[in-house]
Amino acid sequence: MSPQLLLIIGRGILAALCYWDAKKQGLSETYAYGLTLLTFFFPVFGIPIYFIVRSQAHVIKSNNAKLPTRLCPKCGHDNPGNLNQCEKCQNQLTL
Ligand SMILES: [Zn+2]
Secondary structure, rough: OOOOHHHHHHHHHHHHHHHHHHHHOOOOHHHHHHHHHHHHHHHHHHHHHHHHHHOOHHEEEHHOOOOOEEOOOOOOOOOOOOEEEEOOOEOOOOO
């Protein structure tokens, strides 16, 4: 086997591990794919970036998880927590 081939196989394994680990950390599909591609094509930059994102995984995850929804008192629509107005009927949402 040529060294180039070994290098490609090594990068492939690394990328696969990154994908698997990203999923295990609870990162979304988009993050997992992005990091996988990054580590495969640019291992030198990808690996440090991967570890940075990975260390932030709990933050990303908790941000996604703790978006509280606000039920509209008028129409009962489940609005994202950051809205002050109902998406459906434009009723003012009070705290
Ligand atoms: Zn409403």
